[in-house]
Amino acid sequence: MLKVAAGLVAAALAALLLDWYSPSGLRRPVLQARSFAPEPAPGNETNNLFWLVQVSDLHISKFRDPSRSTDFEKFCTETIDIIQPALVLVTGDLTDAKTKDNIGSDQIEVEWQTYQTILKRTKVMEKTKWIDIKGNHDSFNIPSLNSVKNYYRKYSAWRKDGSFHYIHHTSFGKYSFVCADATLIPGPKRPYNFFGILNASQMEELSLLASESQDSNHTIWFGHYPTSTIISPSPGIRMVMRSATAYLCGHFHTLGGLMPVLHTQHHHGTLELELGDWKDNRKFRILAFDHDLFSFADVNFEKWPVVLVTCPKPFLYSSSAHEPLQRILHSTHIRILAFSPSPIKFVKVSIDGIHLGDALQVSGPLYVLKWSPQSYSHGFHQINVTVQDVSGNSTTQHHPFAMEENLSLKFDLLPSWILLADHYIWVRVVFALVVIIQVVFLIIFRYLGRPSLKGPLTRAKQTSLSLHILSKTNLFFYFFLLLSLYTALGPWFIGEIIDGHMGACFSFGVIVDGHFFQGSITFLVGILQVMFFNIPLMAYLCWCLFLRCQGNCFGSHLYNVKRRHAVPVHLTMALLFSWQVYSCFFLLQTYGALAFFLSPLRTWIVGLTLFVVHRSWTMNSSTLRTFIVQIKNNQSS
Ligand SMILES: *[C@@H]1O[C@H](CO)[C@@H](O)[C@H](O)[C@H]1NC(C)=O
Numbered sequence: 001m002l003k004v005a006a007g008l009v010a011a012a013l014a015a016l017l018l019d020w021y022s023p024s025g026l027r028r029p030v031l032q033a034r035s036f037a038p039e040p041a042p043g044n045e046t047n048n049l050f051w052l053v054q055v056s057d058l059h060i061s062k063f064r065d066p067s068r069s070t071d072f073e074k075f076c077t078e079t080i081d082i083i084q085p086a087l088v089l090v091t092g093d094l095t096d097a098k099t100k101d102n103i104g105s106d107q108i109e110v111e112w113q114t115y116q117t118i119l120k121r122t123k124v125m126e127k128t129k130w131i132d133i134k135g136n137h138d139s140f141n142i143p144s145l146n147s148v149k150n151y152y153r154k155y156s157a158w159r160k161d162g163s164f165h166y167i168h169h170t171s172f173g174k175y176s177f178v179c180a181d182a183t184l185i186p187g188p189k190r191p192y193n194f195f196g197i198l199n200a201s202q203m204e205e206l207s208l209l210a211s212e213s214q215d216s217n218h219t220i221w222f223g224h225y226p227t228s229t230i231i232s233p234s235p236g237i238r239m240v241m242r243s244a245t246a247y248l249c250g251h252f253h254t255l256g257g258l259m260p261v262l263h264t265q266h267h268h269g270t271l272e273l274e275l276g277d278w279k280d281n282r283k284f285r286i287l288a289f290d291h292d293l294f295s296f297a298d299v300n301f302e303k304w305p306v307v308l309v310t311c312p313k314p315f316l317y318s319s320s321a322h323e324p325l326q327r328i329l330h331s332t333h334i335r336i337l338a339f340s341p342s343p344i345k346f347v348k349v350s351i352d353g354i355h356l357g358d359a360l361q362v363s364g365p366l367y368v369l370k371w372s373p374q375s376y377s378h379g380f381h382q383i384n385v386t387v388q389d390v391s392g393n394s395t396t397q398h399h400p401f402a403m404e405e406n407l408s409l410k411f412d413l414l415p416s417w418i419l420l421a422d423h424y425i426w427v428r429v430v431f432a433l434v435v436i437i438q439v440v441f442l443i444i445f446r447y448l449g450r451p452s453l454k455g456p457l458t459r460a461k462q463t464s465l466s467l468h469i470l471s472k473t474n475l476f477f478y479f480f481l482l483l484s485l486y487t488a489l490g491p492w493f494i495g496e497i498i499d500g501h502m503g504a505c506f507s508f509g510v511i512v513d514g515h516f517f518q519g520s521i522t523f524l525v526g527i528l529q530v531m532f533f534n535i536p537l538m539a540y541l542c543w544c545l546f547l548r549c550q551g552n553c554f555g556s557h558l559y560n561v562k563r564r565h566a567v568p569v570h571l572t573m574a575l576l577f578s579w580q581v582y583s584c585f586f587l588l589q590t591y592g593a594l595a596f597f598l599s600p601l602r603t604w605i606v607g608l609t610l611f612v613v614h615r616s617w618t619m620n621s622s623t624l625r626t627f628i629v630q631i632k633n634n635q636s637s
């Protein structure tokens with residue numbers, strides 16, 4: 001009965017999770033559907049069409065990979081000259097801002113100068129509208145926006161801090177681009193600005209920008225941080241941007257190659273499209289509005305031809321609340337944008353495996369092929385477009401499309417979870433849980449009556465006995481109780497969170513210069529601390545104390561205990577301990593000598609650990625003696 005109930009609860013939870021994190025590329029009438037005119041419908045003309053480019057996370061660096069900037073210069077000349085976008089959005093982390101050892105962080109002027117020199121030398125700002133915004137790396141170690149260290153103000157193209165609304169005017173409509181700037185002010189050094197924060201007044205400003213953009217044909221929002229790494233007051237950043245067709249961001253790169261595609265859709269239909277980095281992957285994105293149908297393709301630098309099928313667009317990335325999707329049914333032509341440095345040889349189109357013919361060039365990059373969309377008005381269909389240039393390079397793009405409103409396709413669960421979960425919330429819950437579990441164990445075993453040792457000493461009995469010994473010995477009980485409480489409440493370290501500006505780091509946030517940034521990544525660091533140090537150390541000391549009570553001393557236990565048990569235990573603890581030692585070094589490198597010395601949870605804990613381990617083998621308390629006697633009596637009886 002209990003099993004069935006548990007199963008049902010688990011199934012319901014899973015279903016909820018799936019539903020929440022795996023939104024379908026459809027047409028929920030959550031937002032009051034705007035009524036769209038069926039005209040103008042896509043045909044064989046070049047009007048009602050423009051495209052733009054996004055690139056993110058350049059990380060131009062003084063110390064590493066100079067080809068990041070040389071390739072970027074080529075991007076600003078060759079790529080931009082071939083694609084000729086109406087505008088370019090650079091979504092943050094223009095510079096790397098890491099010190100030579102790759103651990104510390106600081107604004108490095110020559111990185112900014114390199115960036116600006118590329119913009120000037122390539123004259124890219126004369127060729128297109130260039131909008132570059134700050135990322136977390138561009139705000140490391142900046143005490144205030146007015147600081148000279150805020151090089152963004154001096155060397156970027158846009159130069160204005162904060163959120164803004166830019167309108168791209170065309171003869172066929174208005175297109176809004178709203179930047180949400182969630183970078184921290186002042187900007188702590190790494191790693192404590194991995195999450196962005198928007199306060200109430202910044203949210204109000206964004207709501208204003210959202211309402212300003214209401215009468216535009218489309219609104220695109222963009223920022224550096226995915227919405228899952230922005231802390232914002234209720235109703236939350238996703239709610240404020242619900243009238244946007246898409247939110248474009250960077251920041252996650254490809255999660256070290258694990259997540260090459262991070263796309264999803266909010267519950268109101270707004271697409272969230274994270275773009276892989278320029279830094280290591282040389283990614284960029286081309287986006288188009290074709291008769292107000294939105295489409296995009298994520299591509300690699302110098303991988304030609306670049307191909308974007310704008311009509312029929314992919315069903316997965318559609319939102320009836322934001323786009324006039326019925327125009328696909330009214331279109332007369334399949335429309336494709338194809339770009340290459342060499343002339344295009346052919347653009348072959350097939351649907352459901354049947355070759356329909358070659359699309360022909362109208363002008364510029366636009367290729368069209370006459371079709372009758374009514375033949376595909378039911379169910380899903382697969383369009384396949386192959387473009388080859390005269391140099392023999394070819395690219396194939398394919399995607400499912402559909403014209404019925406009541407179909408559904410789902411985004412993958414994992415990318416959706418990464419982009420839609422409010423990570424700063426679950427890390428809090430998990431951190432609180434692991435701390436509470438450890439404290440509860442300590443307290444229970446301190447006040448639980450002594451166990452009877454009748455019968456054979458099973459593994460479970462040994463474990464419980466060792467917990468009794470540890471919790472009932474004052475030194476260890478208070479050590480672990482204080483360690484747990486201190487991890488949760490105390491300052492982990494105090495030091496220059498920003499050069500010249502004192503601050504303190506807690507599990508629940510960072511204080512610097514009178515500003516409090518609520519915790520996010522700090523909770524994650526806290527979870528790692530508890531799971532990989534506090535709890536293992538407690539388990540290790542339980543084990544040591546149990547051996548003591550069996551009559552061993554440090555020297556003899558290596559002979560009495562099976563070595564294949566003892567050696568891995570000591571090695572594991574040594575490894576975890578050396579990780580703790582390394583984190584002291586990390587602290588020294590990132591926040592300097594003061595933080596290194598004023599760090600109860602880093603440097604001090606290293607010393608205290610050595611002390612308690614030493615005491616576990618040498619101490620001679622009455623509690624321990626009574627356990628020794630009890631175990632001896634049990635063994636002899
Ligand atoms: C943009 O919106 C205006 C006003 O609603 C409309 O007249 C125009 O046709 C739209 N442009 C496109 C390409 O649909």
Ligand SMILES: *[C@@H]1O[C@H](CO)[C@@H](O)[C@H](O)[C@H]1NC(C)=O
Binds near residue numbers: 185200
């Ligand atoms: C919100 O943040 C902005 C920018 O950091 C700051 O100027 C403003 O004072 C803050 N407002 C509140 C209510 O904290």
